[in-house]
Amino acid sequence: MTTRRKWTAIPGFLALAAAATVVSAYSGASSSQYNSPEQPVKFPHPRHAGAVNAKDPSKGGLGMNCVYCHYASNKGLDPGMPAVSSCMGCHTVVLGKADSSKREIAKLTAYWNKKLPVPWVRIHKVPDYVNFPHMRHTNVGVTCQTCHGQIQNQWQVAQAASLNMGWCINCHVNGYKPAEGHRLAGAPDSVVRAAEKLPVHKARYDCSSCHY
Amino acid sequence: MSTDLGSAPSGSHGVKRRDFLKVVGATGAATTLVGCTSEKVGRLIPYVVQPDQTVPSVSNYFATVVREGSEAAGVLAEVREGRVIKVEGNPQHPGNRGAVNARQLAAVQGLYNPDRYRAPLKREGGKLVATTWADALGILSRQLGTARSQGAAGRAVFINQAELGSFPAFLDQWLAAFGMPAHVAYDADAQLATVAANRAAYNAAWPRLDFTAARLVVSFSGDFLDHYGNQVPQQLDWADARAKLEGAPRAIYVGPRRSLTGLNADEWIPVRPGTELAVAQLLRGQLPAAAAAEQTGVAQAVLERLAQEVTAAGNGLLAVAGCGMPNARELGDAVAALNQAAGAVGRTIRPDQAHPAPARVASFGEVRALVERMNAGQVPLVMVRHANPAFSSPAALGFADAFKKVPFKVSFSSVPDETSELCDLVLPDHHALESWGDAEAGPGQIALQQPAMDPVFDTRQTADALIALARADQTTAARFADRDYRAYLMARTPGGAATWTANLPKGVIAGSVQQGAAAAAPVARPAAAPAIPAQPANGEMFLVVYPHALIGGDGRGANKPWLQELPDPVSKVCWQSWVEIHPQTAKRMGVERGDELEVRTAQGSFKAPAFIYMGVRPDTVAIALGQGHPGYGRYAKGIGSNAYAVLGTAEDAAGGLVLTAGTARVSKTGNSMDLVSTEGSARQHGRGIGQAVLVGELGGLREATGAENAAVAPQGGSGDVQGTAREVTGPSATGGAAGGAAGGAAAKAAGDHGAAGGEHGAAAGGHGEAPAGGGHGGEGAVEIPGEPSKAFLPGLRSPVANDAQGNYGDPTSKDKGMYDPNHPSGAAKRRWAMTVDLARCTGCSACVTACYSENNLPTVGAPWQGRALAPGAWDTRPGANVVKGREMSWIRLERYYEGALNAENEFQPDFDTRFVPMMCQHCGNAPCEPVCPVYATYHSPDGLNVQVYNRCVGTRYCSNNCPYKVRYFNWFGYGEPDRRQYAWPEPMNWALNPDVTVRGKGVMEKCTFCVQRIREVEHVAKLQNRELNPDEFTTACAQACPSRAIQFGDAADPQWTVAQLANDRRAYHVFEQLNVFTAVVYLKKVSHPAPGSAPATA
Secondary structure (H helix, E strand, O other): OOHHHHHHHHHHHHHHHHHHHHHHHOOOOOOOOOOOOOOOOOOOHHHHHOOEOOOOOOOEOOOOOHHHHOHHHHOOOOOOOOOHHHHHHHHOOOOOOOHHHHHHHHHHHHHHHOOOOOOEEOOOOOOOOOOOOHHHHHHHOOOHHHHHOOHHHOOOOOOOOOOOHHHHHHHHHHOEOHHHHHHHOOOOHHHHHHHOOOOOEOOOOOHHHOOO | OOOOOOOOOOOOOOOOHHHHHHHHHHHHHHHHHHHOOOOOOOEEOOOOOOOOOOOOOOEEEEEEEEOOOOOOEEEEEEEEOOEEEEEEEOOOOOOOOOOOOHHHHOHHHHHOOOOOOOOOEEEEOOEEEEOOHHHHHHHHHHHHHHHHHOOOHHHOEEEEEOOOOOHHHHHHHHHHHOOOOOOEEEOOOOOHHHHHHHHHHHOOOEEEEOHHHOOEEEEEOOOOOOOOOOHHHHHHHHHHHHOOHHHOOEEEEEOOEOOHHHHHOOEEEOOOOOOHHHHHHHHOOOOOHHHHHHHHOOOHHHHHHHHHHHHHHHHHEEEEEOOOOOOHHHHHHHHHHHHHHHOOEOOOEEEEEEEOOOOOOOOHHHHHHHHHHHHOOOOOEEEEEOOOOOOOOOHHHOHHHHHHOOOEEEEOOOOOOOOHHHOOEEOOOOOHHHOOEEEEEEOOEEEEEOOOOOOOOOOOOHHHHHHHHHHHOHHHHOOOOOOOHHHHHHHOOOOHHHHHHHHOOOOEEEOOOOOOOOOOOOOOOOOOOOOOOOOOOOOEEEEEEEEOOOOOOOOHHHHOHHHHHOOOOOOOEOOOOOEEEOHHHHHHHOOOOOEEEEEEOOOOEEEEEEEEOOOEOOOEEEEEEOOOEOOOOOOOEOOOOOHHHHOOOOEOOOOOEOOOOEEEEEEEEEEEOOOOEOOOOOEOOOOOOOOEEEHHHHHHOOOOOOOOOOOOOOOOOOOOHHHHHHHHHOHHHHOOOOOHHHHHHHHHOOOOOOOOHHHHHHHHHHHOOOOOOOOOOOOOOOOOOOOOOOOOOOOOOOOOOOHHHHHHHOOOOOOOHHHOOOOOOOHHHOOEEEEEEOOOOOOOOHHHHHHHHHOOOOOOOOHHHOOEEEOOEEOOOOOHHHHOOOOOOOOEEEEEEEOOOOOOOOOOOOOEEEEEEEOOOOOOOOOOOOOOOOOOEEEOOOOOEEEOOOOOOOOOHHHHHOOOOOEEEOOOOOOOOOOOOOOOOOOHHHHOOOOOOOOOOOOEEEOOOOHHHHHHHHHHHHHOOOOOOOOOOOOHHHHHOOOOOEEEEEOOOOOOHHHHHOOOOOEEOOOHHHOOOOOEEEEOEEEOOOOOOOOOOO
């Protein structure tokens, strides 16, 4: 290397190092936050779980409880997906009004008639080395929307939180504020204000709580 | 590219090096961008129809029965989302009572064996090819029809395993309907002589051996802790009896080889093979002591003392007779007479509480007669189910050759074995865990067998296939009204299906099974079995052949990797066969450990490496029966040597095959190999790992006081853990040497610690009176920054090392975070601990297999798991990884001898054996925790030494530091499906426990105190809004143990059993002097020396 060109070497390496650092920040531990994949059947949460429109019930949702379908969320480590039979409980007779609804329900019925499960695209996943106990969180009063966002208003579900370990530990250490949880759930102000009186719930965060 | 290439002309010399590096660097950086996406898209697959009672991630438990041998063990099958993942003992079953042994645990590996038959097969072009059930049943139907029309049905043969329950009777009904004779109930492991003698004397095949009522147990080669009779209930009773300590019976083992039962006995009388009868006759007064001494080769004084002990025991005598020797029937009769004369029947021998036994078992004579008929071409059709006579009979019998002569052979076996591979049609049966059935459980009780999951493969329960055949045939259809076996069973139960359904959760009902055909007329044996010569001829030695304790004498466990990997309890050898030879003889012959020996009889030869063992007579060698399969799947084929090659076909008087028939020529072959053994050293070298105390000295031991093992005292009410410790200077320091911080805190226990505060205080007060002497760190309690904090958590005296607490270990910090017992999570309120009672532990190793099952432990000894020797070349010796010390068992049974230090030069039968289950001790001051560079191991607030697999980078410093060597490294990708060494070929991976991470390559693992069970039960309690109940759950090892030797629980809560046991007078820690403050407490074994003798050691 001649003296003339020495000056390019060091900045060159530094640039490469900077690029590698920036890039690595986006690799491996990347988050799937905001990920919103298309599902095999366009299941509309707002129609099912959305709030009931008292004035005009045909607009608005049915106000179904999340646990009606995600039945194991307060019973087991795994919240579970509803079986196709749960859907068909209504949709053998509910065939849809608009063309789009009719199409999607027909897709669902096709799966049922072929005795095949609907291959939903998974959105929320923690790595296999994490033993996340879903029912503990549901049962202590954490509202679904605290972690999952306002799914009742999402026509296509997106992952609202990063689900990274730092995000989990944050809440465990700082504590879950019921008022905040109710606000995220879209509860009326009066409910949120009442919830402010409830104590903040802190939880254990040592490694063996989840990693074993 | 830039212009600073200088004077070199561009473009004409190809790519310059600098340009190349620049391009590579830039594109390299760019590709990382492209390559980074979030995790691959996964799917969430729901059920189509929701099954009943199935909640994802919640286990269901089905009470059923597994059949590993002729027994039927009452178990609970743990089922997760439709798959069996584990087998546990059924607490309601009168035999198992919640315990389970290694063979029963390994049933899961039979269910998911990758070599299992997946569909019916028929022979076409010399090979077995898959077919449909319709086709296969059609073929069999036609064969049955042909046999009937030719009038040959009366000569057809059905060989079934000897089993409990209604099926044998049902089978005979079915056979009768087709004009065929009753089946041959084949059991290579049948202890016919013992059963015959017991039936004659007590009217029960296996009376309950009530050790708790005994004062003296004398076993004449009766291995009641190995594999003889009903091992689990016998071991339960034995351990309960030995746990009575002062009131425990003394045990004496009379036999040529010290089996596991012999090692558990307090004394071994090493008689020549076959001369156990002489000792029994001496005890009955029928043989003078001098003559007995002459025959047995044991000193007369020893026999006379035995006779005195037996007389002194009176009706507290419990004598047990084994079999395998030529005079086994006579021995059984003599021993039964001994019991009767002593008045022991009804006291220690309980025929009224007899264990179940199959109603009918074929004698060896029946099998021999069958072979003769097959050879003569008289058998047109043979059907075999769960019996493997082509392997499990003496080669001299020639079963396989005779079998091949039968024109049509059918197998109902689930797995390919030596017999089924010769067959023309295979109709694979369901595994026991997929079947309906019943089995005697105890007097007047039946165990119910139900499928725990849908069939894994396209198999059918044999009974159902037989019913289908019968109903399709006009001549037999009328007799088979029930459409399947389940309906058949329920129709014959009082109350029918309703009773079944109501009692399935319990798994046991009152009742009796169908009684079948009477036993076949006994086949006269051609000649009495020749007696074993009094002395071996020149150059020969006595040969003792015994059934392998884990694999079984019939070899049926050989295709289960857990059983292959489990070291034999006596020799600690796995994945291999061995020849046991005495050190004195080995020295004389110039044989070293691992030298290959050939054992040759008139019938054949057996070659295996030598295992030098003090527990065999110097003029005797011993070999195990069951290994050496030429087939039977990837885990059995070619492993070890086949001892059936050296057996003759002599029978004892009850028609049982004689195993220990005489002598053999033993010679070195000149080869030498590594013995695949997990044994480090057979001696403790004074390390005090397995300690014992003489029964007479028990009274001198005193209970641990609060100062030594503060199982009760939580921290003082201030909640300032550090503060409490600092205040300790007063009482304990003046109280003398010991205790230190522990004593102080105990004495102070003001505890407003939860609901049990008052009890804590009272109990602590009771204990804390006099701080014990004995050097438990007597210095005062001044905290030195950087030293392990003496402010230990509630529970066993065990400071949590400063480093392990991370920032919370800062002595100047007031914030203990989760390590503060008053933290809202309550994590630090618990102190998980374990006690292991060496007086109870027999060394059976059920705990080891339970841990494998629960914690997804990989087996590493299969031939394809060895390391690469060169590109494309691998070490394919079975057990190669075990030879390098890489077995993964989180809990292992260590076996140490005490005494007989000069065995190389003289025969010293007087040695004591210590079995020590060793697992991670969860040290409070763990040497492994501070040295992890990535904080992958640390001490949790509730007292566990935690291993976080995803942080571990594989430094292995922690394992280096562990004084107990209980940390295990994944040298290979045992847990990674695309690697060669993957330990769970499909569908074996269906048995993996979803609650436990499957570790990948490069990760350290160790016993976790079943943390997944701890968390599970904490979840359940929280959901029910309550605290844990005392003894609410336990670890897998403790749950399985038929000796109930292991207790686990919260040592901080005095209501838990472990908290009380940790303060037992016999309690000690292994390597206590290292100050690692283990959470595992051992209770000393209690030795029962001969009365009036003064043994050198405990």
